Amino acid sequence: MRTLLRSSLRHLAARRAHYSDASKVKRHLLSRIYQPGNRWMENSPEIQAKSNEPSSKSQRLLYKAGLIRPASPGCFHYLPHTVRSMEKLILVIDRAMQEVGGQKIDMPTLCSAALWRQSGRWDLVGTELLCLTDRHNREYCLGPTHEEAVTDLVGTEGGISYKQLPLLLYQITRKFRDEKRPCFGLLRGREFYMKDMYTFDINEEAAYQTYNNVCDAYSNIFSTLDLKHVKVQADTGNIGGKMSHEFHLPASIGEDRLLVCGTCDFAANVETLHPDEENCPSCRGQLTESKGIEIGHTFYLGTKYSHIFNAVCIDAENKPVVAEMGCYGIGVSRLLAASLEVLSTEEDLHWPNLIAPYQICLIPPKKGSKEMAASFVAEELYDDICTIPCMRNEAVLDDRVHLTIGKRVMEAHLLGYPYVIVIGKKALESPPMFEVQNHRTGEVQFLSKEGVLSFIQDVPVI
Ligand SMILES: [Zn+2]
CATH class of the missing domain: 3.40.50.800 (Anticodon-binding domain)
Known part of the structure; x- marks a missing residue:
């Protein structure tokens, strides 16, 4: 009797301990x-009017699961599950960027029109910029990228010592683009998250090394997420520069046309080739066309911006040298949606496991x-x-x-x-x-x- 009592008391104590742990x-x-329901869809004439327009799988499933909600065209509320996933994705990107020496900064969303006029991009980018004027009549745009801001920041510092090179600065912030026709949910929004990195080197050779390091880091990010991706040679567009690559997830909904060589590892955005090109420019092998969702873009800029904003490196002889720059973007919210696009079935969401909510x-x-x-x-x-x-x-x-x-x-x-x-x-x-x-x-x-x-x-x- 006594032993029984003792053992059951012990059992009770163990249970209590379990619960105090559990508490x-x-x-x-x-x-x-x-996780609000979908009643908003029934009450939204705008959504109903758009129900005939093309939508994407990720958008449809995120709506259905109550994970995002549209606020205005191309702008979304990210609800708790989505934010958890985004924060994990940001952690994956942070680690990869810091692995190659990236230092995280945070620049203002309001970008001075004066700087953008100085680089000539105010008119070049034109209607895609979301612009505003403050009470003192100063003009700004809501930053779509920050080449001007970061080069001005570095330029006004009087020069980066050769001991600090390469200098890699990056941020993960909201960006803005006045898309004419925002569509496909988080894939093509007007307000979105982007990781943008800017690098400064003393000469071309060092800058190419940095460029390759960052490209490798990009491939590592996509492999960590178990995403099949292609790196293609790309157009430099309105960012400018000497060399550029895009990273794509192959997907039928993708808006970019890619040509991929079946023999070597050459791949290019159609924009960069002659319209009648059928053979690989590097090995003459057969090129096949596929579609891709652009998730990353890298540019070797040279001195385009550093020249204008006087961003210089100070060499070992104490002489200023105009910095060789690179800039590197990953559309973070787009990457999230694109990975859902390629991994999900018609019925169910599938996240890269590592970043599931x-x-x-x-x-x-x-x-x-x-x-x-x-x-x-x-x-x-x-x-x-x-x-x-x-x-x-x-x-x-x-x-x-x-x-x-x-x-x-x-x-x-x-x-x-x-x-x-x-x-x-x-x-x-x-x-x-x-x-x-x-x-x-x-x-x-x-x-x-x-x-x-x-x-x-x-x-x-x-
Ligand atoms: Zn080839």
Whole structure:
């Protein structure tokens, strides 16, 4: 009797300890996450009028899942799941940029018209600029890129010492472009997130080295996200410069036409070739056409801007040398949408796993169902998952137990969590078994609690 009592007391103490641990866990409950429904679509004459216009898969699925909402043409509210994913994507990009020596800065959105007139781009870019005037009659544009601003910043500093070279400055901020016809949701907006980097070197050779390093970093970012991409030779457009490349995700919805060589690794945007070109200019192999969504663009600028704004490097002999520059963009919100575009099915979102809003969605039994006795096991499993350090904030509990398991599983797959764990009938067995669904492969396996925890330990997270 005494031993029995002692052992049950010990058991109780252990349980209490478990709960005091668990109380420290901040639960991510789906019922608490702001994810408005789609009633706005029914009430929006503008959306209805546009329902015949082409839309994109990512746009349709993001609307359906309640993850973004249009505010005005080409401008969107990013809702909590989308922001989580964006923040992870930014982390991936930050790491890659800092790996090649990038230093993060943050420049004003309001860009002085005077600087843009000095570079000649005020009129060149023209109607694509969103412009405004302040109370003192000073003119600005809402920055689409920051070549003028950053070169002026560096230029007024009197020169970069050769000891500081190469200098790589970048930012991830909102950018603006007055698109005539914004479309495809986050793929072609008027207000969007962009990573823009600007580099300064003392001579061409060093600048080409920097250019190649940043291009390699771009390829690493897309590979980290498991995205098939092509790097193509591109036109320098209104940014200017001597050499340029674009990075594309091949997709039928893409607005750029690419020619890719089947023999060597030559690839180019059609714009840069003669209209009748059928053979690869480097190996004469057959070129095939495909379509791509542009997600990154790099430019070797030379001294185009540094000359105008007097950005110089100071060499070892203390002499000023006009800086050789490069600029490098990644459309961050576009990359997010483009990856959804190429990975998703018609029915369900698929994110690059690393940047999915949450890695895991747990679905406990429906209230009032036979399986309801397993609710307790579900919460315990959730809290145990959260004690794995890398999973602390990566699991969401779908506590909307008034809904059937089936309905919630369907929604979980629409949202695209990489792993969905269902706490159903088998959770009542001894030991309890849990159904783990792999969203990408469709694979389903039944695991014990220990099995789930060891499986989850190996899920890669950022
Ligand atoms: Zn070739």
